[in-house]
Amino acid sequence: MTIRGKATSLDIAHLAGVSQPTVSRALRGSPMVNPDTRERILRIARELNYKVDKNASSLRLRNAGTLALLFFEDPTNDDSLINPFFHAMLGSITRACALHGYDLLVSFQQLSTDWQADYEDSNKADGIILLGYGDYHESRERLQRLVEQGTHFVRWGAALPDQPGVSIGSDNFQGGFDISTHLLEQGCRRIAFIGHASSHYPEFEERYRGHVAAMAARGITADPGLQHDAITTEQSGFDACQTLLARGAPVDGVFAASDLIAIGAMRALREHGLRVPQDVALAGFDDIPLAASVSPPLTTVQQDTKQAGQLLVEKLLALINGEAVDGQTIAVKQVLRESSRRS
Amino acid sequence: MTIRGKATSLDIAHLAGVSQPTVSRALRGSPMVNPDTRERILRIARELNYKVDKNASSLRLRNAGTLALLFFEDPTNDDSLINPFFHAMLGSITRACALHGYDLLVSFQQLSTDWQADYEDSNKADGIILLGYGDYHESRERLQRLVEQGTHFVRWGAALPDQPGVSIGSDNFQGGFDISTHLLEQGCRRIAFIGHASSHYPEFEERYRGHVAAMAARGITADPGLQHDAITTEQSGFDACQTLLARGAPVDGVFAASDLIAIGAMRALREHGLRVPQDVALAGFDDIPLAASVSPPLTTVQQDTKQAGQLLVEKLLALINGEAVDGQTIAVKQVLRESSRRS
DNA sequence: CTGAAAGCGCTTACAG
DNA sequence: CTGAAAGCGCTTACAG
Numbered sequence: 001m002t003i004r005g006k007a008t009s010l011d012i013a014h015l016a017g018v019s020q021p022t023v024s025r026a027l028r029g030s031p032m033v034n035p036d037t038r039e040r041i042l043r044i045a046r047e048l049n050y051k052v053d054k055n056a057s058s059l060r061l062r063n064a065g066t067l068a069l070l071f072f073e074d075p076t077n078d079d080s081l082i083n084p085f086f087h088a089m090l091g092s093i094t095r096a097c098a099l100h101g102y103d104l105l106v107s108f109q110q111l112s113t114d115w116q117a118d119y120e121d122s123n124k125a126d127g128i129i130l131l132g133y134g135d136y137h138e139s140r141e142r143l144q145r146l147v148e149q150g151t152h153f154v155r156w157g158a159a160l161p162d163q164p165g166v167s168i169g170s171d172n173f174q175g176g177f178d179i180s181t182h183l184l185e186q187g188c189r190r191i192a193f194i195g196h197a198s199s200h201y202p203e204f205e206e207r208y209r210g211h212v213a214a215m216a217a218r219g220i221t222a223d224p225g226l227q228h229d230a231i232t233t234e235q236s237g238f239d240a241c242q243t244l245l246a247r248g249a250p251v252d253g254v255f256a257a258s259d260l261i262a263i264g265a266m267r268a269l270r271e272h273g274l275r276v277p278q279d280v281a282l283a284g285f286d287d288i289p290l291a292a293s294v295s296p297p298l299t300t301v302q303q304d305t306k307q308a309g310q311l312l313v314e315k316l317l318a319l320i321n322g323e324a325v326d327g328q329t330i331a332v333k334q335v336l337r338e339s340s341r342r343s
Numbered sequence: 344m345t346i347r348g349k350a351t352s353l354d355i356a357h358l359a360g361v362s363q364p365t366v367s368r369a370l371r372g373s374p375m376v377n378p379d380t381r382e383r384i385l386r387i388a389r390e391l392n393y394k395v396d397k398n399a400s401s402l403r404l405r406n407a408g409t410l411a412l413l414f415f416e417d418p419t420n421d422d423s424l425i426n427p428f429f430h431a432m433l434g435s436i437t438r439a440c441a442l443h444g445y446d447l448l449v450s451f452q453q454l455s456t457d458w459q460a461d462y463e464d465s466n467k468a469d470g471i472i473l474l475g476y477g478d479y480h481e482s483r484e485r486l487q488r489l490v491e492q493g494t495h496f497v498r499w500g501a502a503l504p505d506q507p508g509v510s511i512g513s514d515n516f517q518g519g520f521d522i523s524t525h526l527l528e529q530g531c532r533r534i535a536f537i538g539h540a541s542s543h544y545p546e547f548e549e550r551y552r553g554h555v556a557a558m559a560a561r562g563i564t565a566d567p568g569l570q571h572d573a574i575t576t577e578q579s580g581f582d583a584c585q586t587l588l589a590r591g592a593p594v595d596g597v598f599a600a601s602d603l604i605a606i607g608a609m610r611a612l613r614e615h616g617l618r619v620p621q622d623v624a625l626a627g628f629d630d631i632p633l634a635a636s637v638s639p640p641l642t643t644v645q646q647d648t649k650q651a652g653q654l655l656v657e658k659l660l661a662l663i664n665g666e667a668v669d670g671q672t673i674a675v676k677q678v679l680r681e682s683s684r685r686s
Numbered sequence: 687c688t689g690a691a692a693g694c695g696c697t698t699a700c701a702g
Numbered sequence: 703c704t705g706a707a708a709g710c711g712c713t714t715a716c717a718g
Contacts, residue, residue, distance in 0.1 A: 367712065395711090395712075396711050399712040400711080401712090403712050
């Protein structure tokens with residue numbers, strides 16, 4: 001056994017006194033190998049710490065056994081401001097890949113970058129998982145391009161009609177509806193929504209629509225003046241809430257489009273001398289780990305990252321497999337904590 | 344041009360009226376190709392959206408053009424509790440890889456898992472970057488194994504003597520020394536240290552040693568009773584601080600071994616009716632994005648994640664290249680914010 | 687400057 | 703059950 005230079009199937013063949021193809025068969029678990037021979041081969045492989053050469057195998061099999069995760073960043077974000085929610089997604093995607101015996105290639109990209117890199121990934125991987133934030137209108141044409149390319153991909157996001165490719169996302173409408181219904185039940189009537197609510201941010205828009213519908217269900221028309229744009233950062237949430245409060249509009253509830261926004265809003269409320277939840281009930285969206293730890297603990301909508309990661313991987317694998325695949329909406333779960341408890 | 348089925352260099356050769364090796368040469372930028380021929384080939388390649396098959400290329404070149412990032416998790420952690428600091432590292436490592444034209448394979452692993460998977464990665468990638476938390480004594484033997492294997496790897500962590508492999512880490516001692524010196528300057532005398540301080544967690548231990556040294560420099564002997572174990576989670580920080588306060592030991596400063604711990608400690612202090620910084624000055628370590636956003640904003644020690652990622656990748660590449668490589672300690676920077684400002 | 691040849695390590699019909 | 707043969711797509715000496 002040579003220490004330097006990895007062992008090959010041919011090395012094993014020599015040592016086992018068989019041909020190289022037989023080694024390959026034994027290693028791949030082919031039934032047409034004599035059990036004794038197989039045992040011998042496997043033993044030697046273990047001793048040599050042999051691993052199949054992925055490149056050679058992929059080249060021959062014509063599939064890479066690799067998926068690529070392309071993480072889109074909003075150019076307005078600096079490196080470190082990634083929403084913890086996406087980290088949970090990264091974790092669950094990684095695990096789902098491992099479960100299916102696939103490797104995961106990870107890359108980060110600016111939304112504005114040319115899509116050349118996508119193609120590059122499509123060449124190294126069997127398919128792409130798209131994840132990230134930013135203006136949907138900007139990413140839409142890139143998706144279109146991928147479709148034309150015949151690239152296999154799935155994306156995390158609102159599953160809306162007329163979208164290029166396969167989208168998997170949470171039931172944002174229902175989540176928004178539930179949380180606003182809850183705030184209404186707590187006696188809130190003037191509920192602010194902090195977060196973008198346009199087609200540029202379809203997930204936030206759906207949450208907002210859920211909010212408006214919940215209000216309507218109680219006969220209340222949502223005041224458009226109580227919606228204020230924000231992206232998913234603590235600072236943006238702080239700023240938006242600040243602006244809203246500075247306007248002097250009376251508010252007794254805040255539904256933030258994400259937990260990070262909610263945490264920023266909480267800080268703004270506190271600085272304005274407003275108590276949460278006594279003066280203003282507060283709720284977020286995502287259920288990031290921090291949500292349970294802030295004080296008061298934050299009421300929020302839990303997105304099922306585990307199922308999300310699994311679905312993304314499994315649907316992508318199905319696509320690669322040539323199956324017809326539809327988008328899917330994942331159920332969400334309300335998590336009620338102190339930040340909204342007034343009764 | 345066939346839509347289905349990727350174009351190969353042979354397709355291009357046919358269309359360009361040259362041999363396949365000439366295409367390969369042109370694409371790789373070999374100087375021994377007629378400029379006109381090269382232009383033609385490149386144009387056709389672009390039209391066909393051709394990309395070199397990575398598997399074939401790697402197989403032939405005998406290098407994968409891929410690095411693997413192996414993220415170790417403490418089994419006590421649940422999926423979502425990854426320190427934001429590591430996410431910043433992930434970002435900077437990804438970027439450094441891209442810069443050097445390498446792909447990055449990412450996998451998460453329990454510290455306790457068998458190291459089989461490491462070998463697997465070592466087969467798919469040219470080298471491994473190790474990152475994560477957990478008991479160093481546990482990971483140490485795995486590192487040893489990797490060394491014996493001849494696997495190229497670098498790890499993020501305290502660069503101590505007698506370690507297997509190459510380690511790159513922050514100057515934790517200096518960071519601890521600086522922050523405690525600062526707390527002392529703010530008038531603190533009874534400074535608690537929250538975080539593990541044993542050889543099982545060498546980075547925390549170094550921070551603690553820095554703290555003790557800073558105290559000693561002022562003629563103060565650090566009270567061992569003011570050190571309380573904690574791992575890097577908000578909850579653990581909360582619990583540890585809680586316990587410490589419940590003991591009734593008077594405390595006028597807290598140096599938390601990480602920002603997450605500090606944020607937990609802040610919550611515990613608040614619940615005990617202690618004001619930060621008036622009653623207790625507080626400092627953390629890492630400078631995660633949240634540190635600037637909590638109230639009061641958290642004094643901390645910034646680790647240079649950007650340089651860290653670059654160094655990890657560059658040193659690993661050097662190792663792969665057969666060069667002799669040493670570990671390195673990266674300078675840290677104090678970030679003073681309100682949580683420690685008493686004067 | 688360019689082509690024919692060999693080979694990276696594997697997998698899988700094709701014969702036996 | 704097993705071996706000899708072909709070939710995945712590329713790169714690089716080796717000739718010209």
